[in-house]
Amino acid sequence: MSVGEIEAGGLVFEGGGGLWREAGSRLRRKPGALVGFALVALFIVVAIFAPLLAPFDPREQNLTLIQNGCCPGPSAQHWLGVDQLGRDEMSRIFYGARFSLTIGVVAVAVGLSIGLLLGAIAGYLGGFVDGVIMRAMDVMLAIPGLLFAIGIVAALGAGLFQIMIAVGTTNVPIFARLLRGSILAQRENDFVLAARSVGVRRRAILASHILPNAISPVIVQGTLALATAIIDVAGLGFLGLGPQDPGTPEWGTMLTEVDRYLQSAPLLAVIPGVAIVISVLGFNLIGDGLREALDPKLRNRV
Amino acid sequence: MLRFVVRRLLLLVPILLGLSILVFGWIRLLPGSPAQALLGERATPATIAEIRHQYKLDRPIYEQYWGYLQTIGKFDFGVSISSRRTVAYEFEHRFPATVELAVAAMIFAIGLGIPLGFLAAKRYGGVFDNLSLVGSLLGISIPIFFLGLILKWVFAVKLGWLPSIGRESVLSESKHPTNFYVLDAIIAGDPGALWDVLKHLLLPAIALGSIPLAVVARITRAAVLDVLNEDYVRTARAKGMTPVVVDSRHVLRNALLPVSTIIGLQTGLLLSGAVLTETIFAWPGIGTWLKDAIFNRDYPVLQGGILFVAIVFVLVNLLVDISYAIINPRIRVS
Numbered sequence: 001m002s003v004g005e006i007e008a009g010g011l012v013f014e015g016g017g018g019l020w021r022e023a024g025s026r027l028r029r030k031p032g033a034l035v036g037f038a039l040v041a042l043f044i045v046v047a048i049f050a051p052l053l054a055p056f057d058p059r060e061q062n063l064t065l066i067q068n069g070c071c072p073g074p075s076a077q078h079w080l081g082v083d084q085l086g087r088d089e090m091s092r093i094f095y096g097a098r099f100s101l102t103i104g105v106v107a108v109a110v111g112l113s114i115g116l117l118l119g120a121i122a123g124y125l126g127g128f129v130d131g132v133i134m135r136a137m138d139v140m141l142a143i144p145g146l147l148f149a150i151g152i153v154a155a156l157g158a159g160l161f162q163i164m165i166a167v168g169t170t171n172v173p174i175f176a177r178l179l180r181g182s183i184l185a186q187r188e189n190d191f192v193l194a195a196r197s198v199g200v201r202r203r204a205i206l207a208s209h210i211l212p213n214a215i216s217p218v219i220v221q222g223t224l225a226l227a228t229a230i231i232d233v234a235g236l237g238f239l240g241l242g243p244q245d246p247g248t249p250e251w252g253t254m255l256t257e258v259d260r261y262l263q264s265a266p267l268l269a270v271i272p273g274v275a276i277v278i279s280v281l282g283f284n285l286i287g288d289g290l291r292e293a294l295d296p297k298l299r300n301r302v
Numbered sequence: 303m304l305r306f307v308v309r310r311l312l313l314l315v316p317i318l319l320g321l322s323i324l325v326f327g328w329i330r331l332l333p334g335s336p337a338q339a340l341l342g343e344r345a346t347p348a349t350i351a352e353i354r355h356q357y358k359l360d361r362p363i364y365e366q367y368w369g370y371l372q373t374i375g376k377f378d379f380g381v382s383i384s385s386r387r388t389v390a391y392e393f394e395h396r397f398p399a400t401v402e403l404a405v406a407a408m409i410f411a412i413g414l415g416i417p418l419g420f421l422a423a424k425r426y427g428g429v430f431d432n433l434s435l436v437g438s439l440l441g442i443s444i445p446i447f448f449l450g451l452i453l454k455w456v457f458a459v460k461l462g463w464l465p466s467i468g469r470e471s472v473l474s475e476s477k478h479p480t481n482f483y484v485l486d487a488i489i490a491g492d493p494g495a496l497w498d499v500l501k502h503l504l505l506p507a508i509a510l511g512s513i514p515l516a517v518v519a520r521i522t523r524a525a526v527l528d529v530l531n532e533d534y535v536r537t538a539r540a541k542g543m544t545p546v547v548v549d550s551r552h553v554l555r556n557a558l559l560p561v562s563t564i565i566g567l568q569t570g571l572l573l574s575g576a577v578l579t580e581t582i583f584a585w586p587g588i589g590t591w592l593k594d595a596i597f598n599r600d601y602p603v604l605q606g607g608i609l610f611v612a613i614v615f616v617l618v619n620l621l622v623d624i625s626y627a628i629i630n631p632r633i634r635v636s
Contacts, residue, residue: 032439139320142612146574147592151608154596155331231445235578238447239593255447259582262455269455273448281443288439 023293033289039282047097054091055079059247062086070264080271083254084261089268092249093275099160099243099250100279104229106164111171112222118172119179123187124206134180137173145170149236158241160250167232171225178221182214189213216294223287227280234276251276306627310620317616325609326370329601370605379606384598389606392591398481399469400587403579404572406503407511412565415515419522419561420554426527434519441516446575450509450582457505465502467584474498506583510575514568521564525557532556559626566622570615 027033046053056078063086073081080089122133140148152166186192187210195205236242237252246253254272261268354360361369373379379389422434458466469483470476476495478486484503487496529535530553538548577589584590588611595603 135316135320138317139324141570142317142321142616143324143608144570144573144577144611144615146577147589147608147611150577150593150596151328155328155333157333227443234445235447238445238578239581252447255451258451259454262451262459266455266459269448269451273445273451276448277440277444280445281439284439284443 023290026293027289030289030293032285033293036282036285036287036289039278040286043097043101043279043282046094047101050094050098054088054094056088056091058087058091058095058249060087070261071268073265073267081265081267083268084257084265087247089271092254093251093271095249096251096254096272096275097279099248100230100233100276103160103164103167103233104226107167107229107233108171108222108225110164110168111225112175112218114168115172115175116179116218119176120183120211122176123180123183130180133176137176140170140173141177146232146235149232150239150241153236153241158244160243160248163233163236163242166236167229170232171229174225175218175221179214179218182217183210186210186214220287220291220294223283223290227283227287230276230280230283303627307624310623314616314620318613321609321612321616322371322374323367325605325612326367329604332599373605374609377606380602382595382603383600384594384603389602392603393588393607393610395481396586396588396591399483399585400573400576400580400589402482402484403503403506403510403576403585403587404569406507407572407575408514408565408568410507410511411514411518411568415518416522416558416561419519420526420549420557422519422523423526423530424549431523434523438516438520441512441519444512445578446509446513447578447582449512450506450579453505453509454582464505466505469502469586470495470499471502506579506585509582510572510579513571513575514565517564517568518561522557522561525560526553529553529557563622563626566619566626569618569622573611573615 062082066082066084066086071082071084071086072078075081078088078090080093083089083092118133118137122130143151148170149163149166152169153162156162156165192205192209195209196202200209233242234250234252234255237250238255240253240256242248242250242253251272255269258265258269351360359366377390381388382392385392418434422431425431454466457464465471474495476483476486476490476492479489480486483499484496487493487499535548535552538552539545543551573589576585576587577593579585580587580589581593588607591603592607592611594600595607
């Protein structure tokens with residue numbers, strides 16, 4: 001999924017039907033959601049234009065800058081200081097946005113597509129297939145997410161691609177359960193019964209009545225999953241399972257070694273951490289706003 | 303009620319069986335073989351074959367799986383490759399450490415989260431409400447490892463108030479009959495040891511409890527808001543009951559139902575978070591143990607440990623479901 005597609009995803013609200021149009025207009029009145037969109041927009045812009053924004057090469061080491069074992073703080077030349085190898089911290093943060101954004105989006109896309117497929121099959125077919133799929137999902141959910149992801153990385157080897165697969169896989173059961181539950185709930189609704197009683201075919205009912213209504217919790221969860229994915233990816237990086245080239249400016253990986261420099265250069269821990277928090281906060285704010293905007297029960301309250 | 307419990311227990315069987323297959327298959331997918339991991343540099347074709355025979359790795363796959371099921375039944379997973387202690391021994395020492403940390407984190411989260419959420423709902427739309435909303439949003443957006451590093455920097459490195467690693471001071475000579483250090487100190491009646499253990503527990507518990515705190519506060523607030531609009535609350539007020547009685551007997555009691563489910567759901571998050579928290583604070587628990595086992599290809603630990611954590615997780619969720627059915631009769635009927 002490219003950045004363009006994410007933005008296209010946002011545009012759906014403009015052109016969609018009544019529910020979406022209404023949700024879109026309610027979303028615009030929520031200050032929290034607007035802040036969220038601004039933070040995410042900032043995150044995406046930095047990720048795309050990192051080569052133009054970054055003053056230095058993020059991998060370029062300059063050991064002459066290192067004094068007394070560690071790294072000088074902010075200066076006119078290096079606005080956020082340099083790290084333990086004399087690399088410009090700001091450039092590394094900017095380039096790191098690229099990694100966090102792509103890994104997060106790909107991971108969620110993997111989990112979302114497989115999870116939705118399984119959930120739709122289970123919810124639509126029901127019976128034995130439903131039982132098998134959902135028990136398999138229960139088994140996956142029985143292993144704590146991060147351990148599950150670590151296990152997958154252990155089997156595949158450390159690296160960026162492997163992290164995407166690992167975090168994506170942990171998302172599969174969440175989306176499968178969500179869509180299945182949502183489809184089951186919609187199936188009993190009056191408008192579905194009405195459509196069935198006037199003779200609309202099952203497939204048409206699924207496509208035009210059940211799915212559009214069942215999908216809104218998935219969209220909310222998808223946004224929130226992006227936030228969690230960014231944290232999980234950084235967590236795996238922090239544990240040393242990220243990119244094997246230590247020069248790669250990945251935010252989680254950047255936090256791995258700072259423990260030793262807490263005394264002399266605490267900024268090395270603060271800066272990547274704040275970058276993670278800002279991007280995660282952005283997605284969480286949007287997710288919260290969407291949840292309230294899409295909830296039919298809250299529709300008449302505003 | 304009995305039927306509900308029996309049905310849930312029966313549902314456990316396929317899940318546990320699936321888990322054992324998953325762990326069994328996954329370990330065979332790991333690059334590098336157990337023989338290689340055991341022998342390291344000394345591996346020759348002959349010694350590898352010998353180890354493979356000794357560990358029954360040359361048998362057909364279904365026989366190996368049956369053997370694995372038997373080890374689970376006997377709870378005998380052999381000796382850890384890296385520590386040379388039995389898996390059961392390590393588990394006995396590390397499991398209490400993680401449970402202690404998780405319980406402390408939950409006490410922090412619930413003890414602070416429920417009052418905060420309740421107050422926010424009572425002052426709906428006010429300054430305190432908005433502050434708590436922003437706070438809880440920040441709470442779920444700050445990664446545990448970042449919060450842990452910051453806590454360590456401020457309270458251990460800068461202020462020097464609290465220790466930054468381990469469960470007790472290196473010089474401590476306390477005995478640990480239960481391996482729950484807080485409990486041990488209380489049993490021994492040693493206030494000095496208790497203080498020492500609590501000081502070590504504080505920062506990791508706050509780091510691990512931060513996300514549950516934010517979640518509990520949010521859910522409590524939402525649940526209390528829902529209940530405050532109920533007819534029975536209005537009726538209770540109309541009858542002239544005092545606000546305190548209405549709040550405690552009608553509002554909180556009903557609002558805590560959704561909160562209790564959420565608390566159960568946090569178990570998995572706590573176990574995941576434990577891996578990171580234990581890494582930052584050098585806490586000798588299950589999380590770091592399994593993480594290191596994965597890095598070191600410590601097969602005996604992986605075969606036993608991961609399965610055991612999953613079983614604990616499944617059982618806790620079952621207990622939560624059952625207790626939920628007890629406090630909420632509506633769920634039994636559906």
